[in-house]
Amino acid sequence: MLASIKDIEKGYFEYVKKIMDFEEAISLMAWDLRTGAPKKGAEQRSEVIGTLSGEVFQMSTSEEMKYYIDALTDPGVQNELSEKTRKSVAYSKREYDKNVKIPEREYKEYVILQAKTESLWEEAKEKADFNMLKPYLEKIVDFKRRFIEYWGCESQPYDKLLDLYEPGVTVSMIDKVFGELREQIVPLVQEIAGSRDRPETSFLFKRFSKEKQRAFSLHILREMGYDFDAGRLDETGHPFAISLNPGDVRVTNHYDENDFRTAVFGTIHEGGHALYEQHISKELIGTPLCSGTSMGIHESQSLFFENFVGRHHAFWEKHYDSLKQYADGQFDHVSLEDFYRAINISGPSLIRLEADELTYPLHIIVRYEIEKALFNDGLEVSELPEVWNGKYEEYLGLRPANDREGVLQDIHWSGGDFGYFPSYALGYLYAAQFKHSMLKDIPRFNELLKEGNIKPIREWLTTNIHQFGRMQKPIEILKDATGEELNAKYLVDYLSKKYRSVYELA
Amino acid sequence: MLASIKDIEKGYFEYVKKIMDFEEAISLMAWDLRTGAPKKGAEQRSEVIGTLSGEVFQMSTSEEMKYYIDALTDPGVQNELSEKTRKSVAYSKREYDKNVKIPEREYKEYVILQAKTESLWEEAKEKADFNMLKPYLEKIVDFKRRFIEYWGCESQPYDKLLDLYEPGVTVSMIDKVFGELREQIVPLVQEIAGSRDRPETSFLFKRFSKEKQRAFSLHILREMGYDFDAGRLDETGHPFAISLNPGDVRVTNHYDENDFRTAVFGTIHEGGHALYEQHISKELIGTPLCSGTSMGIHESQSLFFENFVGRHHAFWEKHYDSLKQYADGQFDHVSLEDFYRAINISGPSLIRLEADELTYPLHIIVRYEIEKALFNDGLEVSELPEVWNGKYEEYLGLRPANDREGVLQDIHWSGGDFGYFPSYALGYLYAAQFKHSMLKDIPRFNELLKEGNIKPIREWLTTNIHQFGRMQKPIEILKDATGEELNAKYLVDYLSKKYRSVYELA
Known part of the structure; x- marks a missing residue:
C-alpha cells in the first residue's frame, strides 16, 4: 500500500522536528561554551557538538530526507500541500542539494582545513605575517572554487557564495547599490574629515562600572520590549544573540569600563537580533522555517535598533537622564547636544x-x-594585501601600515566565509529602506522615541518582517514591506542628512 | 570476512561514546532548565530532552548494541579484552537487559503514569489527601511488581529494586545493618530527647545576606579542593551536583537569608558529590563507566564531607573566624563551642x-x-499511612498529625523510585566505615582539618574511591578500601561518641 501524501507530510515534519531538536541542543552547548562553561570540560564538550552536528548532517542528506523531498516536491501534489509545507520542503531541498553535492571526503578535509586555518589566523594576525597564512588561505579558496563547481556554476561563480547567506541576492544587484553608496559616501567622508568642527568626546571614556553598565543594559533591553521570560543577558568577550527557540532567545554583552558605548550599543544591536527571533510565528516551531530568513535581514534588525533608534536624537531625549543616573557622574556637565554629537562622531x-x-x-x-x-x-590570494591596501587608500584615505591592521584583521576568510561580508551592508540598506517605509505608517516615529514608546515600532517590524521567519525570502520581505526593490537612496539620504547636520556642513 | 575482535571492540566504544555524548547534551539541558532557562522556552526544551532521551534508549537496546554485547561477552574472547572493555560491556548488558525485557508499550504507559503521579503528588501533599494519590500509587506499584517479574524474580522481589540503585546490595545485607543501627540509635535519640542540656541556637537564624553566603560558599568549595576550572556554582530552589564530564562538574546552592546552614552545609554536601565526579579517571571518559558507581557510594562522598568534615569541631577551628568575617555580626559574641553545639543539635x-x-x-x-x-x-498501598505513622511513633516517638507531614512528604514513590531511599543510609554507613579506615592511613585527620589541609583527605578518597568510576561495584570498593564487609559498628560508634559528647551524657 502506498503512503498517502498526508502521511508523508506528517513523516516529513516529524523528521525535521527531530533535526531542529538536535540543533537546539547544539546551540545551547555553543552558548554554554561561550558564556560560562569551565575550561577543562571544553574539549569533551566540543566532541559532543561534533557528534550531534554529524547526526544533523546525516539526517539532512539521508535517503529518508530524499524520499520526503522527492515526494513532496512532486508537481502533482503541490495543491494538496500548505504553504508552510511547500516552503519548508523547499528549504530542506536547498540544504540537501548544497550538502549532498560535495563528496564527503572532500568536505571532511575542508572542515579540518578550516579549523586549522582559523587557529593559524590568530597567530598570523598577531605577527602581522600574511605569508604564514597564505598557503592555507589558497587551499581554502581552491576548495570554495571547487564547491561552486559542484553546486553548478553559472555565469557569476560568486553569486553561489552570496546565495549561501542572502538567498536571491546577486552580484548585479549588489554592484548597483554598493556602487551608488560608494560614490556618495566617499566624498562625504572626505568633507567631514576636512571639517574643523570635531565633536568633543573625552567625557565618553570615564570609568563606568560593569555592574552599573549591566543594570543600564537590562533597563534598555526592557525599554526595547525584549522579553526576559523568553531570554536572558550574559557576559562574553564578543557580544552575540542566539535563538534556541522563540521562547528562549539569549543575548550577551561585553563591558569596557572605560568606554560604555561597547556595552550600550552592543546591547541595542544584539537586542535587535533577539527581537526578530522572539517574534517569529510560533506556528513555525519545529520546522526549518523557524529562524531569521537571512544574514542581511537579521542585520537589518540589529542595525535598525542600533543606528535608527539607538543613535537617534529623540531616543536620547528620553534616555539620557536615566543614563546619567546609572553612570558615576561622567555626564553631569555634558549637555544632551554634546552627548549626541559625541556618540555620532565619524572619521x-x-x-x-x-x-x-x-x-x-x-x-x-x-x-x-x-x-x-x-x-x-x-x-x-597572494595579491590580497596589495589590493586591500590600495582600496583602503582610495575609499578611506588611509593605508594600513601592516597586514594586522589590513587584510588580516577579520577571521571570516580563514573560516571560508566568503560571501558573508556583504550582508552587513545589505542589512544597513534594508534597514534604511524599512525606516523610510515605516515613516509612512508611523509618522510620529520621532515623538514615539521621545515618549519611550517603542512598541508600535517593534510591532511594525514584527508585522512586516519578524513573524515570517524563513516563510519569505529576503527580497520578498523587502518588497512586501517597502513596495520596491533594493534602493541605495534611502541609506544615502539618511547618512547624508544626519552627518551634514552633526557636522553642520552646508 | 568476519570482523576481528579488535574491530568489534573499537565499534563498540565508538557506539557507547555516541550514547555518552547524547547523555552529556541531555544533562546540560537539564542543568540549564533548573538554573536559568527562560520559562517560555521550557516546553520546547523538554521536547528536545525527550527526543535525545528517546535516541539514547533506542541505541541502548538496538540490534547493534546486542551484536556488540553478544560478541564481547563470548567466553572465548574474554582473555583478549581489557578489564575496561569487559566492565564496560557488562554495564551495557545490564542496561540492555533491564530495558529490553519490558514491553515497549507498557514502558511508555508507565512513563506517562509516572509524570502524572508526580504532578498529582504536589497537590495531594498540599491538601494532605492520601486518597487522592492512592489509585495512582497503586498502579505505580503494580507496574513495578510486573517489571520485577519481567526482569526475572528470585526469592526476594525487592532485591531487584535495590539492585537498580545499589548493584549487589540485598535485603539480607541491609536487614542486618539497618537492624543494628535502629537498635542502637533509637535509645540514644530517646536519651538525648530527655536531656536538659539543649544547645542555644537562636543566633543561627539572623539575617545573612545571599551575596555574602555565596562568597563564603565559594570560599569553602575552594578550601575543599573543588576545581573551578572544572565546574561552577549556581543558585537553584533545591541544591544539586551534576556531572557533564569529569572536566565539567557543576554544583548549585539554595540560600536562606534567615538560616545560613542551608547554603553552607548544602555546599559542602554537593561539593562532596562533585569531588567524586571531578576525580574519576580521565581514561573512562566516553564509556558508561565514567560515573559514580552507585547512589550509595555517591552519598557516602557527600555525607563524608557534610558530616565527617563539615560538622567536625576541627573544621570550624579553622573556618569559624572566616565565617564570622563573611557574616554580618551574628556570631560576634558566640564562642566556637556554642557554635559547634548549635550546628550539631539533634532531636x-x-x-x-x-x-x-x-x-x-x-x-x-x-x-x-x-x-x-x-x-x-x-x-x-492503602495501608501505607497507618504503617508509616506507627513506625514514626515507634522509632522517633512522634506521630504525624496528617499525611502531609507523614507518608506524603517525599516525591520518590510517586516517581516510582522504590529502592532508592536505602542508598541515603547506606551512604552514611559507607562514609563512617571509610572514615575509620582512613584514620589508619591518616592518623593526623583532626590536625589536618585544623590546619585547613584537606588535600590528603581528598586524595585518599580519590585513590580508594573516586578514580574507579563504575570499574568497581559498591561492595568491591568498600571491601578494597576498608578490608571488610559492610559493618554498622562504625556509624554507631561515631554517632554514639559524638552525641554523647555534644550532650554531655554519661
Missing part, C-alpha cells in the same frame, strides 16, 4: 570593528569587491 | 529533609521497611 579608520555608522559601509565594500574579484575574476 | 522530627545527622537514618529505615513490605510481603 575614516582602518579597523572595521571600530568603524562608525557612516564609514562602516566602505569597509564592507572593500571586502565585497575583493571577494568578487577572487571568485569571478581570478584574483590570486 | 526527633517528622520531616526527613529537616532531620539532623543522628536521627536521619531512622527516617530512612522507616521507608526501607515499608518498601520491603510492599514488594516482599504483600503490604497494600
Whole structure:
C-alpha cells in the first residue's frame, strides 16, 4: 500500500522536528561554551557538538530526507500541500542539494582545513605575517572554487557564495547599490574629515562600572520590549544573540569600563537580533522555517535598533537622564547636544570593528569587491594585501601600515566565509529602506522615541518582517514591506542628512 | 570476512561514546532548565530532552548494541579484552537487559503514569489527601511488581529494586545493618530527647545576606579542593551536583537569608558529590563507566564531607573566624563551642529533609521497611499511612498529625523510585566505615582539618574511591578500601561518641 501524501507530510515534519531538536541542543552547548562553561570540560564538550552536528548532517542528506523531498516536491501534489509545507520542503531541498553535492571526503578535509586555518589566523594576525597564512588561505579558496563547481556554476561563480547567506541576492544587484553608496559616501567622508568642527568626546571614556553598565543594559533591553521570560543577558568577550527557540532567545554583552558605548550599543544591536527571533510565528516551531530568513535581514534588525533608534536624537531625549543616573557622574556637565554629537562622531579608520555608522559601509565594500574579484575574476590570494591596501587608500584615505591592521584583521576568510561580508551592508540598506517605509505608517516615529514608546515600532517590524521567519525570502520581505526593490537612496539620504547636520556642513 | 575482535571492540566504544555524548547534551539541558532557562522556552526544551532521551534508549537496546554485547561477552574472547572493555560491556548488558525485557508499550504507559503521579503528588501533599494519590500509587506499584517479574524474580522481589540503585546490595545485607543501627540509635535519640542540656541556637537564624553566603560558599568549595576550572556554582530552589564530564562538574546552592546552614552545609554536601565526579579517571571518559558507581557510594562522598568534615569541631577551628568575617555580626559574641553545639543539635522530627545527622537514618529505615513490605510481603498501598505513622511513633516517638507531614512528604514513590531511599543510609554507613579506615592511613585527620589541609583527605578518597568510576561495584570498593564487609559498628560508634559528647551524657 502506498503512503498517502498526508502521511508523508506528517513523516516529513516529524523528521525535521527531530533535526531542529538536535540543533537546539547544539546551540545551547555553543552558548554554554561561550558564556560560562569551565575550561577543562571544553574539549569533551566540543566532541559532543561534533557528534550531534554529524547526526544533523546525516539526517539532512539521508535517503529518508530524499524520499520526503522527492515526494513532496512532486508537481502533482503541490495543491494538496500548505504553504508552510511547500516552503519548508523547499528549504530542506536547498540544504540537501548544497550538502549532498560535495563528496564527503572532500568536505571532511575542508572542515579540518578550516579549523586549522582559523587557529593559524590568530597567530598570523598577531605577527602581522600574511605569508604564514597564505598557503592555507589558497587551499581554502581552491576548495570554495571547487564547491561552486559542484553546486553548478553559472555565469557569476560568486553569486553561489552570496546565495549561501542572502538567498536571491546577486552580484548585479549588489554592484548597483554598493556602487551608488560608494560614490556618495566617499566624498562625504572626505568633507567631514576636512571639517574643523570635531565633536568633543573625552567625557565618553570615564570609568563606568560593569555592574552599573549591566543594570543600564537590562533597563534598555526592557525599554526595547525584549522579553526576559523568553531570554536572558550574559557576559562574553564578543557580544552575540542566539535563538534556541522563540521562547528562549539569549543575548550577551561585553563591558569596557572605560568606554560604555561597547556595552550600550552592543546591547541595542544584539537586542535587535533577539527581537526578530522572539517574534517569529510560533506556528513555525519545529520546522526549518523557524529562524531569521537571512544574514542581511537579521542585520537589518540589529542595525535598525542600533543606528535608527539607538543613535537617534529623540531616543536620547528620553534616555539620557536615566543614563546619567546609572553612570558615576561622567555626564553631569555634558549637555544632551554634546552627548549626541559625541556618540555620532565619524572619521575614516582602518579597523572595521571600530568603524562608525557612516564609514562602516566602505569597509564592507572593500571586502565585497575583493571577494568578487577572487571568485569571478581570478584574483590570486597572494595579491590580497596589495589590493586591500590600495582600496583602503582610495575609499578611506588611509593605508594600513601592516597586514594586522589590513587584510588580516577579520577571521571570516580563514573560516571560508566568503560571501558573508556583504550582508552587513545589505542589512544597513534594508534597514534604511524599512525606516523610510515605516515613516509612512508611523509618522510620529520621532515623538514615539521621545515618549519611550517603542512598541508600535517593534510591532511594525514584527508585522512586516519578524513573524515570517524563513516563510519569505529576503527580497520578498523587502518588497512586501517597502513596495520596491533594493534602493541605495534611502541609506544615502539618511547618512547624508544626519552627518551634514552633526557636522553642520552646508 | 568476519570482523576481528579488535574491530568489534573499537565499534563498540565508538557506539557507547555516541550514547555518552547524547547523555552529556541531555544533562546540560537539564542543568540549564533548573538554573536559568527562560520559562517560555521550557516546553520546547523538554521536547528536545525527550527526543535525545528517546535516541539514547533506542541505541541502548538496538540490534547493534546486542551484536556488540553478544560478541564481547563470548567466553572465548574474554582473555583478549581489557578489564575496561569487559566492565564496560557488562554495564551495557545490564542496561540492555533491564530495558529490553519490558514491553515497549507498557514502558511508555508507565512513563506517562509516572509524570502524572508526580504532578498529582504536589497537590495531594498540599491538601494532605492520601486518597487522592492512592489509585495512582497503586498502579505505580503494580507496574513495578510486573517489571520485577519481567526482569526475572528470585526469592526476594525487592532485591531487584535495590539492585537498580545499589548493584549487589540485598535485603539480607541491609536487614542486618539497618537492624543494628535502629537498635542502637533509637535509645540514644530517646536519651538525648530527655536531656536538659539543649544547645542555644537562636543566633543561627539572623539575617545573612545571599551575596555574602555565596562568597563564603565559594570560599569553602575552594578550601575543599573543588576545581573551578572544572565546574561552577549556581543558585537553584533545591541544591544539586551534576556531572557533564569529569572536566565539567557543576554544583548549585539554595540560600536562606534567615538560616545560613542551608547554603553552607548544602555546599559542602554537593561539593562532596562533585569531588567524586571531578576525580574519576580521565581514561573512562566516553564509556558508561565514567560515573559514580552507585547512589550509595555517591552519598557516602557527600555525607563524608557534610558530616565527617563539615560538622567536625576541627573544621570550624579553622573556618569559624572566616565565617564570622563573611557574616554580618551574628556570631560576634558566640564562642566556637556554642557554635559547634548549635550546628550539631539533634532531636526527633517528622520531616526527613529537616532531620539532623543522628536521627536521619531512622527516617530512612522507616521507608526501607515499608518498601520491603510492599514488594516482599504483600503490604497494600492503602495501608501505607497507618504503617508509616506507627513506625514514626515507634522509632522517633512522634506521630504525624496528617499525611502531609507523614507518608506524603517525599516525591520518590510517586516517581516510582522504590529502592532508592536505602542508598541515603547506606551512604552514611559507607562514609563512617571509610572514615575509620582512613584514620589508619591518616592518623593526623583532626590536625589536618585544623590546619585547613584537606588535600590528603581528598586524595585518599580519590585513590580508594573516586578514580574507579563504575570499574568497581559498591561492595568491591568498600571491601578494597576498608578490608571488610559492610559493618554498622562504625556509624554507631561515631554517632554514639559524638552525641554523647555534644550532650554531655554519661
